[in-house]
Amino acid sequence: xxxxxxxxxxxxxxxxxLVLVSIALIALVTAFMGTLSxxxxxxxxxxxxxxxxxxxxxxxxxxxxIILLYHTIAxxxxxxxxxxxxxxxxxxxxxxxxxxxTITFGYIITLIFGLKFGYFGxxxxxxxxxxxxxxxxxxxxxxxxxALWPWRAEFRVTDPQRAHWGTVDLERAAFxxxxxxxxxxxxxxxxxxxxxxxGHETFLAEDILRxxxxxxxxxxxxxxxxIMLTLIAVALALLVGRRFDFKGTLHKISMPxxxxxxxxxxxxxxxxxxxxxxxxxxxYVGSTIVLLGALFMVIYSFGKITxxxxxxxxxxxxxxxxxxxxxxxxxxxxxxxxxxxxxNFVVSFPGxxxxxxxxxxxxxxxxxQERVLLTGHWHVLAGIVATIILLYYxxxxxxxxxxxxxxxxxxxxxxxxxxxxxxxxxxxxxxVSTWDSAPLANVTTLLMDAGLxxxxxxxxxxxxxxxxxxxKDHGRWxxxxxxxxxxxxx
Amino acid sequence: MxxxxxxxxxxxxxFLSACAAPPIDVDVPVIQTGIDSDAxxxxxxGSFLLxxxxxxxxxxxxxxxxxxxxxxxxxxxFLNAALATGEVQLQDDAVVGFYPGDTFRGCRxxxxxxAGDWAFVPLDAPALRLxxxxxxxxxxxxxxxxxxxxxxxxxxxxxCHSHGWRLPTNAEWEKAARGQDNRPFPWGFEIEDxxxxxxxxxxxxxxxxxxxxxxxxxxxxxxxTYDGYATQDGASPYGLYDMAGNVWQWTGDVQEGAHYxxxxxxxxxxxxxxxxxxxxxxxxxxxxGPDVGFRCARDxx
Numbered sequence: 001x002x003x004x005x006x007x008x009x010x011x012x013x014x015x016x017x018l019v020l021v022s023i024a025l026i027a028l029v030t031a032f033m034g035t036l037s038x039x040x041x042x043x044x045x046x047x048x049x050x051x052x053x054x055x056x057x058x059x060x061x062x063x064x065x066i067i068l069l070y071h072t073i074a075x076x077x078x079x080x081x082x083x084x085x086x087x088x089x090x091x092x093x094x095x096x097x098x099x100x101x102t103i104t105f106g107y108i109i110t111l112i113f114g115l116k117f118g119y120f121g122x123x124x125x126x127x128x129x130x131x132x133x134x135x136x137x138x139x140x141x142x143x144x145x146x147a148l149w150p151w152r153a154e155f156r157v158t159d160p161q162r163a164h165w166g167t168v169d170l171e172r173a174a175f176x177x178x179x180x181x182x183x184x185x186x187x188x189x190x191x192x193x194x195x196x197x198x199g200h201e202t203f204l205a206e207d208i209l210r211x212x213x214x215x216x217x218x219x220x221x222x223x224x225x226x227i228m229l230t231l232i233a234v235a236l237a238l239l240v241g242r243r244f245d246f247k248g249t250l251h252k253i254s255m256p257x258x259x260x261x262x263x264x265x266x267x268x269x270x271x272x273x274x275x276x277x278x279x280x281x282x283x284y285v286g287s288t289i290v291l292l293g294a295l296f297m298v299i300y301s302f303g304k305i306t307x308x309x310x311x312x313x314x315x316x317x318x319x320x321x322x323x324x325x326x327x328x329x330x331x332x333x334x335x336x337x338x339x340x341x342x343x344n345f346v347v348s349f350p351g352x353x354x355x356x357x358x359x360x361x362x363x364x365x366x367x368x369q370e371r372v373l374l375t376g377h378w379h380v381l382a383g384i385v386a387t388i389i390l391l392y393y394x395x396x397x398x399x400x401x402x403x404x405x406x407x408x409x410x411x412x413x414x415x416x417x418x419x420x421x422x423x424x425x426x427x428x429x430x431x432v433s434t435w436d437s438a439p440l441a442n443v444t445t446l447l448m449d450a451g452l453x454x455x456x457x458x459x460x461x462x463x464x465x466x467x468x469x470x471x472k473d474h475g476r477w478x479x480x481x482x483x484x485x486x487x488x489x490x
Numbered sequence: 491m492x493x494x495x496x497x498x499x500x501x502x503x504x505f506l507s508a509c510a511a512p513p514i515d516v517d518v519p520v521i522q523t524g525i526d527s528d529a530x531x532x533x534x535x536g537s538f539l540l541x542x543x544x545x546x547x548x549x550x551x552x553x554x555x556x557x558x559x560x561x562x563x564x565x566x567x568f569l570n571a572a573l574a575t576g577e578v579q580l581q582d583d584a585v586v587g588f589y590p591g592d593t594f595r596g597c598r599x600x601x602x603x604x605a606g607d608w609a610f611v612p613l614d615a616p617a618l619r620l621x622x623x624x625x626x627x628x629x630x631x632x633x634x635x636x637x638x639x640x641x642x643x644x645x646x647x648x649x650c651h652s653h654g655w656r657l658p659t660n661a662e663w664e665k666a667a668r669g670q671d672n673r674p675f676p677w678g679f680e681i682e683d684x685x686x687x688x689x690x691x692x693x694x695x696x697x698x699x700x701x702x703x704x705x706x707x708x709x710x711x712x713x714x715t716y717d718g719y720a721t722q723d724g725a726s727p728y729g730l731y732d733m734a735g736n737v738w739q740w741t742g743d744v745q746e747g748a749h750y751x752x753x754x755x756x757x758x759x760x761x762x763x764x765x766x767x768x769x770x771x772x773x774x775x776x777x778x779g780p781d782v783g784f785r786c787a788r789d790x791x
Contacts, residue, residue: 042690059674059681059766060542201543207770212597212747277598363599366738366753366773366782368760434759434779435617 014484015087022080068118072111079107095147106136148176161247163255170255181266182231189224192217206371227269244301254296261289331408332395376426387415410458418451518632525709530554531728538665542768552790558708559637559783562629569627584609587648597747610645617780635707637783643751643775646740646784657742658787669727674766676726676733685724686735687758694719734765737783757781
């Protein structure tokens with residue numbers, strides 16, 4: 001019994017354990033759902049899985065299933081980020097415990113019953129539990145926002161190296177702005193969801209792209225899905241900055257940009273319903289501000305990891321090559337930052353190009369082709385977020401030596417190969433005719449599958465290592481639990 | 491292993507060679523499906539379930555619709571007749587014909603479709619299965635009974651209009667494909683490889699194009715076995731073939747405030763789930779692709 005209790009304590013009461021559980025659950029869901037499409041379907045794996053697990057996959061319900069799946073995975077990511085926030089942003093221990101406990105119940109209930117409702121028959125009790133889980137996560141968000149309140153006397157900041165306004169910690173304020181924006185944006189989707197079956201019908205945003213008239217509920221959903229992913233990315237950028245102990249002049253510039261950018265982009269997305277014609281301009285302004293904030297953070301952190309490594313080596317006047325080598329020395333640290341830079345090549349810049357040439361190029365293509373671009377860009381963004389989380393986690397648990405290097409470089413190179421290939425796949429209409437596109441599509445699909453396959457293998461290896469470790473009496477989990485308990489003790 | 495520039499170059503060449511276009515001038519066997527591409531089906535008046543969310547929609551008139559897509563041979567015959575009468579002309583590597591234009595409302599993203607000559611068929615498209623020689627169009631051997639592709643919406647409209655017919659409306663197309671129940675596919679509720687021609691459906695034509703696939707003859711999926719390849723009967727409740735897969739089909743609706751024209755039914759270049767009856771697709775009316783064709787409708791006599 002003690003065996004189980006001690007592991008349970010680690011997995012559900014320490015930040016590293018909670019993060020591990022959420023990554024493991026996302027990995028399991030991803031692996032399972034990966035058997036239902038793509039080459040797995042052609043190889044007959046889908047039929048086997050469907051029959052073995054009694055899945056109910058009606059063709060007419062595909063969109064609904066996908067929406068449930070997105071929510072179950074996204075909510076687990078929100079929980080994971082929340083654990084990292086409650087760990088790294090100062091707050092009282094009881095607040096951390098309350099927030100983590102609430103969100104853990106919430107996301108696991110959401111995940112289990114969302115998938116149950118979507119894939120194993122429609123018991124509406126399961127749908128109710130799914131909504132209950134989402135509500136718990138929302139409530140945990142309210143607790144988080146309260147804990148992050150920037151004007152709390154006990155968390156004042158006067159350190160001249162950190163951005164502050166009076167004694168208000170602007171980094172804390174940036175987290176607070178993100179949390180409040182997320183809560184409001186969750187409501188934006190929830191209100192529409194409450195009309196489901198009562199004036200609102202399930203749809204995927206990319207399918208109604210060219211509808212000249214969209215309903216307010218449809219616009220709200222389109223806004224909701226965009227802003228939620230954006231805010232997940234903003235939260236992660238702030239966390240990465242915290243991990244690198246971001247401070248100094250760039251910190252003072254960056255944090256106000258994060259705050260203002262987050263507020264502007266969120267208001268822009270909310271404005272999509274009443275003022276669609278100008279909302280995009282507000283969103284572009286907000287995005288630019290946030291991206292600038294992230295850029296300053298990346299510049300600072302690149303410099304920091306380079307300086308730290310050179311200092312470790314005792315090099316005082318490094319050559320350019322030595323600087324580059326120092327920058328690339330630790331793929332986990334470098335990768336968290338590089339993936340943010342790479343994101344611009346495969347998401348932001350193509351997005352700008354698309355917006356500029358929309359009428360001339362993309363709106364000439366058939367809808368299905370434009371749709372590939374739309375679904376592709378956010379899948380890539382979500383994928384990049386996932387790789388940064390993996391690199392962050394591997395750094396957090398302290399992978400060392402060759403394993404650290406191999407894991408880090410596999411995640412960076414394999415995912416970037418996949419995302420680069422995805423970009424070519426998405427934009428194939430620019431390079432080849434429909435007839436010629438099939439071989440290009442085949443090659444890029446192969447590269448995407450290979451790249452993502454390698455990432456999943458690396459993830460599986462990491463999870464297997466942690467699973468095996470849990471069976472050891474004095475495994476790493478015990479050390480991590482002891483560290484967590486030591487932090488809580490006064 | 492040492493990485494040398496030569497190795498990198500070889501790898502790149504290998505990669506690029508894999509991107510080469512599929513062979514386009516491939517001899518394909520002449521396959522007779524036994525389905526008459528001149529035949530029409532009558533769809534009786536009555537309501538049906540429109541779209542994924544099954545909205546009961548009245549369609550209170552009988553109409554007729556072709557049981558197959560228009561074939562290359564049929565379109566070649568039309569072009570020859572229309573060229574002779576001056577209904578269409580050759581202009582800048584395209585067959586062009588007159589279209590009376592749409593009302594332009596200046597809505598967001600809307601392009602003006604003015605009255606005038608518009609391209610029906612681009613003649614320089616490598617995937618066109620028609621040959622033009624000595625002033626005559628002919629279907630390429632083996633492709634006579636394949637659906638006419640590389641045809642713009644104007645070209646589809648022109649064909650139907652020339653015969654005194656029309657393109658089916660979206661509602662007419664959907665009812666003809668679905669019948670009066672809520673099936674997602676013309677033949678029923680589930681899709682299997684040999685019901686229709688879609689991406690990686692392993693039909694016998696995929697082997698002629700290095701696994702990539704092309705069109706199949708109209709009415710190919712009718713339960714017959716061809717060269718050891720057994721098909722299932724993919725006909726709709728009203729006996730229409732290829733209402734899912736093979737080629738997207740232009741429909742006739744002109745939407746207020748948008749210049750796009752609907753394409754229905756999925757094609758040999760899309761995954762199976764895109765063959766669901768309600769799958770949305772549309773394109774600029776000037777679009778022509780190797781996966782786009784059409785069929786006509788007419789009022790019942």
